[in-house]
Amino acid sequence: xxxxxxxxxxxxxxxxxxxxxxxxxxxxxxxxxxxxxxxxxxxxxxxxxxxxxxxxxxxxxxxxxxxxxxxxxxxxxxxxxxxxxxxxxxxxxxxxxxxxxxxxxxxxxxxxxxxxxxxxxxxxxxxxxxxxxxxxxxxxxxxxxxxxxxxxxxxxxxxxxxxxxxxxxxxxxxxxxxxxxxxxxxxxxxxxxxxxxxxxxxxxxxxxxxxxxxxxxxxxxxxxxxxxxxxxxxxxxxxxxxxxxxxxxxxxxxxxxxxxxxxxxxxxxxxxxxxxxxxxxxxxxxxxxxxxxxxxxxxxxxxxxxxxxxxxxxxxxxxxxxxxxxxxxxxxxxxxxxxxxxxxxxxxxxxxxxxxxxxxxxxxxxxxxxxxxxxxxxxxxxxxx
Amino acid sequence: xxxxxxxxxxxxxxxxxxxxxxxxxxxxxxxxxxxxxxxxxxxxxxxxxxxxxxxxxxxxxxxxxxxxxxxxxxxxxxxxxxxxxxxxxxxxxxxxxxxxxxxxxxxxxxxxxxxxxxxxxxxxxxxxxxxxxxxxxxxxxxxxxxxxxxxxxxxxxxxxxxxxxxxxxxxxxxxxxxxxxxxxxxxxxxxxxxxxxxxxxxxxxxxxxxxxxxxxxxxxxxxxxxxxxxxxxxxxxxxxxxxxxxxxxxxxxxxxxxxxxxxxxxxxxxxxxxxxxxxxxxxxxxxxxxxxxxxxxxxxxxxxxxxxxxxxxxxxxxxxxxxxxxxxxxxxxxxxxxxxxxxxxxxxxxxxxxxxxxxxxxxxxxxxxxxxxxxxxxxxxxxxxxxxx
Numbered sequence: 152x153x154x155x156x157x158x159x160x161x162x163x164x165x166x167x168x169x170x171x172x173x174x175x176x177x178x179x180x181x182x183x184x185x186x187x188x189x190x191x192x193x194x195x196x197x198x199x200x201x202x203x204x205x206x207x208x209x210x211x212x213x214x215x216x217x218x219x220x221x222x223x224x225x226x227x228x229x230x231x232x233x234x235x236x237x238x239x240x241x242x243x244x245x246x247x248x249x250x251x252x253x254x255x256x257x258x259x260x261x262x263x264x265x266x267x268x269x270x271x272x273x274x275x276x277x278x279x280x281x282x283x284x285x286x287x288x289x290x291x292x293x294x295x296x297x298x299x300x301x302x303x304x305x306x307x308x309x310x311x312x313x314x315x316x317x318x319x320x321x322x323x324x325x326x327x328x329x330x331x332x333x334x335x336x337x338x339x340x341x342x343x344x345x346x347x348x349x350x351x352x353x354x355x356x357x358x359x360x361x362x363x364x365x366x367x368x369x370x371x372x373x374x375x376x377x378x379x380x381x382x383x384x385x386x387x388x389x390x391x392x393x394x395x396x397x398x399x400x401x402x403x404x405x406x407x408x409x410x411x412x413x414x415x416x417x418x419x420x421x422x423x424x425x426x427x428x429x430x431x432x433x434x435x436x437x438x439x440x441x442x443x444x445x446x447x448x449x450x451x452x453x454x455x456x457x458x459x460x461x462x463x464x465x466x467x468x469x470x471x472x473x474x475x476x477x478x479x480x481x482x483x484x485x486x487x488x489x490x491x492x493x494x495x496x497x498x499x500x501x502x503x504x505x506x507x508x509x510x511x512x513x514x515x516x517x518x519x520x521x522x523x524x525x526x527x528x529x530x531x532x533x534x535x536x
Numbered sequence: 537x538x539x540x541x542x543x544x545x546x547x548x549x550x551x552x553x554x555x556x557x558x559x560x561x562x563x564x565x566x567x568x569x570x571x572x573x574x575x576x577x578x579x580x581x582x583x584x585x586x587x588x589x590x591x592x593x594x595x596x597x598x599x600x601x602x603x604x605x606x607x608x609x610x611x612x613x614x615x616x617x618x619x620x621x622x623x624x625x626x627x628x629x630x631x632x633x634x635x636x637x638x639x640x641x642x643x644x645x646x647x648x649x650x651x652x653x654x655x656x657x658x659x660x661x662x663x664x665x666x667x668x669x670x671x672x673x674x675x676x677x678x679x680x681x682x683x684x685x686x687x688x689x690x691x692x693x694x695x696x697x698x699x700x701x702x703x704x705x706x707x708x709x710x711x712x713x714x715x716x717x718x719x720x721x722x723x724x725x726x727x728x729x730x731x732x733x734x735x736x737x738x739x740x741x742x743x744x745x746x747x748x749x750x751x752x753x754x755x756x757x758x759x760x761x762x763x764x765x766x767x768x769x770x771x772x773x774x775x776x777x778x779x780x781x782x783x784x785x786x787x788x789x790x791x792x793x794x795x796x797x798x799x800x801x802x803x804x805x806x807x808x809x810x811x812x813x814x815x816x817x818x819x820x821x822x823x824x825x826x827x828x829x830x831x832x833x834x835x836x837x838x839x840x841x842x843x844x845x846x847x848x849x850x851x852x853x854x855x856x857x858x859x860x861x862x863x864x865x866x867x868x869x870x871x872x873x874x875x876x877x878x879x880x881x882x883x884x885x886x887x888x889x890x891x892x893x894x895x896x897x898x899x900x901x902x903x904x905x906x907x908x909x910x911x912x913x914x915x916x917x918x919x920x921x922x923x924x925x
Contacts, residue, residue, distance in 0.1 A: 168812055175808040182801040189794075211705055212641040212652055214604055214877070215738075247601065309605045311597060311770060351741060384707065384739070401649040402872035402879075409576075409869075413798060416565055420802055423562035424809035427555055431816045490790070518554075 154452070158459035165432070169464060172428045176468020176511070177475060179421035180504050184476040185483060186414035187500040193400055193407050195493035199328045200392035202366035204264055205373055207359040208395075210386040213239075216355035217385045219342075224379050225359055230372045232364050235261040236338050238357040242305035242314060244295065250489060251291055253305065253334040255341040256360075258286075264362035267325035274299065274320035282340050284319035288331030292321050294488060303334075310345060310352075332492040361389070418507050425515040429461050433519030440523045441531025450524035457520040458513065465512025469505050476504070540833055540841035548817065549848060556849065559813040563853025563901060564860065566802040571861035571894045573795025575884040576869070577788050583882035584784035587722035588777030591753040592665055595746040595763065598770040602783060602876045603637040604654075607742035612769040616746045621759040623749045625664060630748070633662035636734040637744040639878050640705045640727075645695045653690060654726045654878040655705070657734025665747055669723055674699040674714025677729055684729040685714045689881035693870055697727070706737035722780060725870070725880050747776065783875050803901050806853070810905025814846050818913040825913055826921025839914040846906020847899060854898035861894075862886050 162169055191198075207225060209215035219236065226234045240253035258279060262268060270278075270286060278284040287297055297303065301318045316336055324331040346353035363372050373389035380387045390398075400407065433440075440453045476496055484494030549556045588594075595616050600606035608616070613634045623631045636657035641650040656662075660679055663669060677683035686697045696702075702709045710729060718724045735743070750756060760773040774782075818825070825838060861884075870881035 167815060171808045171812050171815075175805045178801055178804045178808075182798065186798075210641075212639040214639045241605065306599050308599050308601050311599070398650060401647070402651055403874075404647075404649070405869045405871040410794075413569060416569060417798075417802060417805070420562045420565045420805045420809075423558045423565070424805060424812065427558040427562075427809060428812055430554055430558070431812070435820075 154456065154459070158456060158463055161432075161436075161456065162460045162463045168428060168432075172425060172464055173468045173471070175421055175424045176465060176508060177472040179417050180469050180472025180508055181475050181479060182417045183414050183507060184473065184496060184500055184504050185480060186410055186417070187503060188476075188480055188483075188494060188496050189491070190407055190410055190414075191497055191500065192491035192494050193403070194397075195328065195330065195491070197393050197396035197400060199267070199330065199493070200396050201264075202369065202391065202393070203363050204392040205361040205363060205369060205376075205389050206392055206395040207361055207373075207376055207387050207389040208357070210377075210388040213357070215385065216357055217359070217380075217387065219354040219356055221356065221380065221385075221387070222359065225361060225376055228372060228375050228379070230363050230365060230368055230375075231361055233260040233264055233362040235264065235360045235362075236356040237261070237360045238338065238341060239309070240305070240307070240314075240336075240341070241309045242307045244303060244305055249295070251294075251332055251334060252330075252492070253336070255338040256335050257338045258335070260362070261335070261360060264360060267329045268322040268331075269325060270320050270322045278319035281317060281319050282337055283315065283317055285316040285334050285336040286320040286322050287318055287334045289321055289323050290332040290488060290492070291334060292318075294332070310341065312348070314344075327495045328493060330492040332488060360392075418511065422511050422514060425461070425465065425511050426518070428464070429457065429515045429519045432460070433457055433523050437523070437526055437531045440526055441528045444526070444531070445528050453526075454520040454524040457523050458516045461516035461520075462509065462512040465508045465515075469508030472508070473501055473504050476501070538833065538837060540828060540837050542844060545841055545845040545848060548821070548845060552817075555813055555816070556852070559809050560849050560852040560856065562809040563806045563850055563898060564856035566799065566806040566901065567854050567857025567894050567898050568860045569795070569802055570799040570897055571858055571886075571890055572864055572884065573791060573799065574890045574893060575861060575864060575886055577791045577795070578887050578890065579869075579882045579885040580784050580788050580791065581781070582885050583720055583724075583880070584722055584780040585777060586668065586719055588775065588780040589665070589667070589749075590775065590777050591750050592776035593748050593750060593756065593759065594774050594776050594779040595748070595771050596744070596774075596779075598764075598772050600772070603635070603744045604639055604876060604878070606744050608634070608744070608746055608769070608771065609742050612771070613743050613746050615766070615768060616748065616763065616771075619748075619759055619763070621750050621752075621755040623751045625661065625749075629661065631661050631665060632746060632748040633659035633665050634731060634743045634746050635659065635662065636731050636738065636740055638706075638734070638738055642694050642696075642703075645693055651694075652872065652878040653694070654876065655684075655734065656723075656726050656728050657731035658728055659731045662728075662731070662747070665749055666718070666723065668719045668721060669716050671714050672717045674712075676716070677713055679730050680733065681730060682708055682710050682733055683713045684710045684727050685716050686712055686727045687724040688715060688717045689724040689868070689870065690727060690879075691715045693879075693881070703727075706734070708737045720883065722783070722880060725878070783873065786875050787873055799897070803897070807901050807905040810846055810849060810902060811909060813849070814842065814906050814909035815912070817845065818842065818909045821913075822916065822921050822924040825916055826918050826924070829916075829918045830922065835914040839910045842910035842913050843903065843906050846902045846910065848902075850898045850902025850905075853901075854895055857898070858891065858894055 209217050222234050235257045238255040243250050278286055297318050299318050302315055304313055304315045369391050376389045377387050480496045596606035617630050617632045625631045638655050639652040640655050642653050644651045677685050697712055699712055701712050763773050864884040865886055868883045873880040
């Protein structure tokens with residue numbers, strides 16, 4: 152018990168140095184936590200994917216569409232419960248910087264396979280009645296201050312012209328993992344307008360979202376769908392929603408890898424600072440350690456003092472850093488909502504933060520602890536800081 | 537005012553080797569991250585800027601943003617082609633290339649992950665408009681055939697695209713007949729073939745973009761005004777260089793914002809490291825400071841001496857960090873460019889600007905970390921300082 156007190160007293164003896172070290176640790180733990188959260192956000196789409204949803208797309212690549220009549224053929228495949236055409240609209244609101252995801256979907260089958268999108272009954276009915284209506288996510292509504300009844304004009308990039316939509320419903324995500332910064336509108340509205348404006352681009356579907364009865368049989372169902380269209384003008388590729396989302400992540404893998412590397416570099420930076428602090432502290436206290444030994448305390452006790460002090464500082468920094476991570480991540484998520492619809496600090500991230508801080512505390516005390524344990528009483532007493 | 541000899545600062549650093557190494561090492565890592573981020577951004581910009589020629593214009597559908605999303609009907613392309621500002625080359629042919637740009641998904645070598653590659657169907661003048669493109673192996677595709685030529689980065693990173701191999705897309709087999717090098721530009725990450733053949737196999741009626749060379753680059757504004765006001769089409773007219781710069785904007789901004797945020801956060805850590813070291817240096821040497829003052833050195837000299845020591849630490853860190861970062865020039869990164877939704881390879885590029893910026897950054901860190909301890913040292917009273925020893 153008294154040794155714990157000694158450790159704490161020791162740690163607080165050089166208030167300035169300890170304070171600076173703790174601030175350094177806080178910054179590092181915070182940066183590490185944010186970077187890990189950025190990596191998590193990258194995988195958010197894949198993590199929120201459900202095993203009973205498949206994605207059918209043109210085998211050449213996503214930019215090639217498929218004809219609408221595929222819908223009936225896919226629906227007839229055994230094990231398929233629902234099919235929803237789904238087109239990426241890719242418009243922007245007022246300025247290209249104001250970008251958010253917009254999808255043209257067949258609302259009833261789509262919402263049936265996305266139970267995590269909660270829409271109030273009356274709002275849903277109003278949306279279904281209005282062909283130019285739109286459902287928007289809560290976060291999106293907050294970002295631009297959209298309310299029910301508002302008109303949103305979007306400049307199309309893939310589909311030329313200015314399109315106007317009326318907000319009829321706002322959906323809420325079932326949990327923090329659900330992306331609630333999207334806008335959904337009627338696929339029929341898109342299709343019929345395109346048929347009028349440029350008939351060749353009518354009845355073309357970007358991807359089909361397919362709901363299946365048995366997630367265990369997703370691979371077979373996918374193969375059965377692809378077999379239907381083999382050797383046709385638009386061959387298909389069907390994969391689980393998760394694989395589809397991971398495909399996007401994989402394409403930007405280099406960035407994810409870079410962020411991961413950098414997040415560990417920050418740990419090394421702080422390790423250097425912390426190790427330096429402990430080295431200096433131990434060097435200055437050599438006479439004290441020698442005195443302790445002269446009083447009969449063993450080398451193990453002296454080493455424990457050094458380790459204890461290092462760990463106490465590391466834990467202090469880690470605790471404050473973790474506590475700060477949440478408000479800073481919330482601010483970060485609000486600022487970068489455009490890039491990362493889902494930005495949540497996970498329990499795994501917090502665990503990693505604490506583990507890294509502890510690791511830094513232990514490693515920083517290794518050399519000084521060993522030196523303190525090995526110091527010969529006479530030399531230690533003679534040493535000057 | 538007589539300065540304290542620099543050797544005094546240098547020898548102090550040398551005496552505390554571990555502490556010096558740890559502090560400078562921390563700074564070196566920060567400088568490395570700072571420089572690497574700037575190099576990455578510079579590399580991305582260089583690749584995309586090198587893609588565009590100053591006297592070329594790109595015409596795409598209004599607000600399409602990139603070529604893949606764009607569509608220009610044949611009749612519109614013919615109108616664009618006949619504009620008087622467009623140069624006429626050898627044989628009286630207009631220097632215009634009507635291009636069909638699509639994406640195909642191909643598995644990457646090593647990981648097997650399907651990745652989007654840009655496939656560009658170019659017109660007969662397409663090569664003349666891009667003087668930076670030259671064949672390094674095999675030959676260029678023959679117009680009107682199902683031959684394709686692949687960019688150097690694609691040949692390095694994807695399977696099945698070597699000369700003589702066949703690639704299947706758009707319901708046809710395409711024979712790879714050569715590899716071209718486009719000088720590190722975005723074209724290195726593309727596959728080129730004949731425009732009309734591509735239009736047929738992808739069943740397109742509309743081109744993606746029209747590229748043309750101007751007789752005189754100064755006539756750009758006139759052409760832009762006329763075409764953008766033309767009621768027969770809704771198009772954007774851009775200089776090719778500007779067009780590709782915009783393609784890199786989102787990614788470059790992302791790299792810069794993330795990188796600079798990180799650098800600032802890291803630099804706080806490194807500054808604290810420097811501050812701890814310098815404070816310790818001051819408190820360990822209180823007696824020496826008193827002796828120096830007693831010998832006649834002024835407060836200012838003591839201040840400068842300790843600042844010099846902090847700066848020396850920073851410069852050590854800068855040299856090590858930049859040295860590490862310059863090794864990154866050997867690394868080429870390939871990732872998906874969000875704006876074009878396709879594979880793009882680029883290298884880390886070290887520019888003189890980055891060398892200077894990182895030096896300024898390191899010196900700032902050293903000064904910021906050293907100034908408080910140095911002031912502290914300078915303000916010590918001679919008697920107190922001598923007594924402390």
